[in-house]
Amino acid sequence: MYIKKILVAIAIIGLAVAAYFAYYIYGAMLKPNTAFNNEEAYVYVPTNAKYADVREQLVPLLKDIDKFDALADRKKYSTNIKAGRFVVKKDMSNNDIINSIRSKNIPLKIAFNNQERIEDLAGRIAFQIEADSLSLLKSMTNPEFLNKNGFTKETALAMYIPNSYEVYWNTSANGFRDKMLKEYNRFWNKSRLAKAEKLNLSPIDVIALAAIVHKETAKVDERPRVAGVYLNRIRKGMPLQADPTVIYAVKKESGDFNRVIKRVLYKDLETDSKYNTYKYGGIPPGPIFMPDVSAIDAVLNEEKHNYYYFVANVKNFGYHKFAKTLSQHNANRQEYVRWINKQGVNR
Structure with a gap:
């Protein structure tokens, strides 16, 4: 009888311990532990981060950080941090959260377009991934990389085709640059290369010319016609005489790219810069802007015509009047000058 009581007592204690253990496991591992109302939240873990860095981001997201700490230690996450962008979903348990931030790095979509300089592009990308603008700029303008892949400091911007791309948040500066080179080579497929060759232009020349076309007109449907004007000029050996290149030259010479220049003056045409297509013939040494794909394809698929000149159409804003003779x-130009003088635009 005595032994039986002991066995019963042991059994009761065992059940109590098991119940406590089960409760602990449920509370520490399986019980929902999120404290936010949105469907999900993101945790960004920097390269070489410590557990304290991750914990700092998790504190406002969790109800009980202490239980999370205990499980993180037990599962050895606190000593094996992975960099990346991770999702914590509403009502996740500690166990699910650890599994997510340990191994489920989620890529994101980055986008860029219409940057005027490689410095501007580096700054825009730095807002979207972990790499800072200085490391991105250093990587993008690395002389060895540029030379190896057929670029120069002046043409480096041409390698970045405006679009949205999927990358990991913790992608390094070199990793981003190398991915963009692959995308550039993918963009310049056999069809586009054949069209550029037919024009006697390199891909970089096409992009440099497309940058001018893009700046000249925001109307996508007009870009092939504008491209045709410049290609006609090139074939005839005429200077491009593109106002956007003069504006770029003035900004570059002054070092002030924040200037807003709405009207090109005669004195601007004397700016001694290879980007000034009034003073120097041919295509500028590099793109003055990051053109849209529509502008690049407009050059590759120019409209065939006999126009050599164009000026803004004051009766159909956004479009231009084209002319075959000077x-x-x-x-046409006098009509535009009269209109712009009435607007009081002096600069």
Whole structure:
């Protein structure tokens, strides 16, 4: 009888211990432990981060950080941190959270377009991934990389085709740059390369010319016609005489790219810069801007015509009047000059 009581007591204690252990396991591992109302939250873990860095981000997201700490130690997460962008979903348990931030690095979509300089692009990308703008700029302008892949400091911007791309948040500066080189080579497929060759232009020349086309007109449907004007000029050996290149040259010479120049003055045409297509013939030494794909394809698929001149159409804003002769162009230009003078635009 005595032994039986002992066995019963042991059994009761065992059940109590098991119940406590089960409760502990449920509380520490399986019980929902999120404290936010949104469906999900993201945790960004920097390269070489310590557990304290991760914990700092988790504190406002969790109801009981102490239980999370205990499980993180037990599962050895606190000594094996992984960098990346991770999701914590509403009502996740500590166990699910650890599994997520340990091994489920989620890529994100980055986007960029219409940057004027490689420095601007580096700054835009730095807002979207872990790498800072200085390391990105250093990587993008690395002389060895540029030379190996057929670029120069002046043409480096041409390698970045405006679009949205999927990358990991913790992608390094070199990793981002190398991915963009692959995307550049993918963009320049056999069809586009054949069209560029037919124009006697390199891909970089096409992009440099597309940058001018993009700046000249925001109307996508007009870009092939504008591209045709410049290609006609190139074929005839005429200077491009593109106002956007003069504006870029003035900004570059002054070092002030924040300037807003709405009107090109005669004195601007004397700016001694290879980017000034009034003073120097041919395509500028590099793109003055990051053109949209529509502008690049407009050059590759130019509209065939006999126009050599164009000026803003004051009766159809956004579009231009095109001319085959200089006399016709001068008449169109006088109409534009009268209009802009009435607007009081001096600079």
